[in-house]
Amino acid sequence: MTSLLSRLFGRSRKGSGTTAKDRLRFVLQHDRINLPPERMEQMKAEILAVIAKYLVVDQERVEMALEQRDRMHSKLVAEIPVAKEQHGPAKSAAVPAAQNSDSAAENGANDSAKARQKESEHDTEDAKPEVKADHADDVAEEKKEKA
Amino acid sequence: MAGKVVTVSSGKGGVGKTTATANLGTSLASLGKKVVVIDADIGLRNLDVIMGLENRIVYDLVDIVEGRSKLRQSMIKHKKFEHLYLIPAAQTRDKMSVSPEDMVKLTDELREEFDYILIDSPAGIERGFRNALEPADEVLIVTNPEVSAVRDADRIIGLIEAAEKGPGKLIINRLKTDLVERGEMLSSDDVFDILGLTIVGIIPEDELVLSASNSGVPVTLNEESKAGQAFNNVARRIAGEDVPFMNLNDNPGFFRRLVGLFNGK
Ligand SMILES: Nc1ncnc2c1ncn2[C@@H]1O[C@H](COP(=O)(O)OP(=O)(O)O)[C@@H](O)[C@H]1O
Ligand SMILES: [Mg+2]
Numbered sequence: 001m002t003s004l005l006s007r008l009f010g011r012s013r014k015g016s017g018t019t020a021k022d023r024l025r026f027v028l029q030h031d032r033i034n035l036p037p038e039r040m041e042q043m044k045a046e047i048l049a050v051i052a053k054y055l056v057v058d059q060e061r062v063e064m065a066l067e068q069r070d071r072m073h074s075k076l077v078a079e080i081p082v083a084k085e086q087h088g089p090a091k092s093a094a095v096p097a098a099q100n101s102d103s104a105a106e107n108g109a110n111d112s113a114k115a116r117q118k119e120s121e122h123d124t125e126d127a128k129p130e131v132k133a134d135h136a137d138d139v140a141e142e143k144k145e146k147a
Numbered sequence: 148m149a150g151k152v153v154t155v156s157s158g159k160g161g162v163g164k165t166t167a168t169a170n171l172g173t174s175l176a177s178l179g180k181k182v183v184v185i186d187a188d189i190g191l192r193n194l195d196v197i198m199g200l201e202n203r204i205v206y207d208l209v210d211i212v213e214g215r216s217k218l219r220q221s222m223i224k225h226k227k228f229e230h231l232y233l234i235p236a237a238q239t240r241d242k243m244s245v246s247p248e249d250m251v252k253l254t255d256e257l258r259e260e261f262d263y264i265l266i267d268s269p270a271g272i273e274r275g276f277r278n279a280l281e282p283a284d285e286v287l288i289v290t291n292p293e294v295s296a297v298r299d300a301d302r303i304i305g306l307i308e309a310a311e312k313g314p315g316k317l318i319i320n321r322l323k324t325d326l327v328e329r330g331e332m333l334s335s336d337d338v339f340d341i342l343g344l345t346i347v348g349i350i351p352e353d354e355l356v357l358s359a360s361n362s363g364v365p366v367t368l369n370e371e372s373k374a375g376q377a378f379n380n381v382a383r384r385i386a387g388e389d390v391p392f393m394n395l396n397d398n399p400g401f402f403r404r405l406v407g408l409f410n411g412k
Contacts, residue, residue, distance in 0.1 A: 014330060015329055015330025015331045016330070016331050017326075017327065017330045017331055017332050017333050017334065017337065018330065020293075020294050020332075020333050020337075021333060021337045021340070021341065023294060024294050024297055024298060024333075024341050025341060027294075027298060028298065028301050028341065031298065031301065031302065032301070032305070070343050071301070071304065071305055071308065071343065072308070
């Protein structure tokens with residue numbers, strides 16, 4: 001409908017104007033909640049890592065996005081499909097992860113994950129998230145590829 | 148009836164605040180309103196040259212708030228309009244020499260005598276902006292249909308709302324109709340969708356704006372200027388008239404209305 005109208009009125013929505021609008025939407029979403037995109041991805045990865053301790057998540061179909069009605073009203077909306085078959089890693093991860101999350105982070109993390117953890121340390125000193133770093137990292141990478 | 152304080156702000160610099168203030172001042176004056184425009188951009192005085200009043204300045208805003216000059220004798224009367232005055236910014240002083248409270252006190256005095264007190268805010272979110280915002284009854288946010296200007300407008304709108312001066316109204320300046328038609332510029336609808344504020348003016352890009360500032364004669368006085376006409380319309384809307392938007396092939400809601408029509412709404 002809209003494309004028909006735009007053609008009718010000679011206004012192609014494919015130009016850089018549309019790109020400008022999309023980019024503005026994106027940047028303003030983050031400006032308005034004061035959470036830059038990279039930190040948001042980090043948060044999503046941590047959330048998924050926590051869930052993955054209990055459930056097998058269909059990583060491919062995970063959707064987590066910020067919805068904004070306006071400047072004052074933002075919400076994080078997530079759809080996290082759970083695989084039908086719950087097997088090994090989910091259950092076994094649940095208990096030990098809570099105990100040795102610190103060492104898990106040390107061992108499993110590659111350099112970039114460590115760097116990111118460092119970056120966020122000033123914010124999370126009191127409540128360090130208990131995330132299995134290798135998990136978190138996989139997810140973060142996947143997310144980046146999508147973007 | 149006490150006068151109304153209208154602050155013209157933007158976030159990003161160079162988008163047309165001073166141009167808008169000067170033109171809305173002259174437009175409102177030509178509608179028969181009593182108007183005073185205040186240049187709150189201390190250290191970067193500009194409104195005087197845009198209005199062609201630079202030769203008449205004796206005292207400035209800081210002289211007034213520091214009590215060195217009487218308000219009456221410090222206001223500069225416009226050459227063409229009997230009821231249009233300017234209070235110029237101090238050129239060699241620091242923004243900190245005026246406080247938000249000073250501005251409230253000053254404008255409260257001006258309200259007694261004028262219908263409209265227009266304040267040209269400096270760019271940014273610092274003291275000068277706070278000075279301009281504090282006494283405002285209404286805030287106009289000038290932006291260009293361009294990513295950085297819209298982004299900064301959003302930031303300023305957030306601050307205006309936080310200061311309970313919102314919601315504010317938008318002036319979209321320097322719209323290039325041909326580019327919008329080709330899809331190479333944000334349309335006024337796009338800007339509305341993103342910022343969500345009422346649009347009170349859409350001003351086209353117009354070379355005559357430059358000629359006007361060269362000669363110090365506001366472009367609203369040039370009947371051939373589309374930007375001038377658009378500013379006149381904004382002034383009438385501010386004064387409470389319901390003025391339809393000029394046909395720039397980019398009316399706000401034009402597109403949406405059509406879509407509504409086709410959907411049978
Ligand atoms: N509608 C317009 N068409 C063309 N040029 C414009 C228009 N509005 C503003 N300008 C030009 O843009 C420049 C910046 O305007 P100005 O009013 O000084 O911005 P600000 O006060 O926000 O810094 C000036 O050179 C001015 O002539
Ligand atoms: Mg200016």
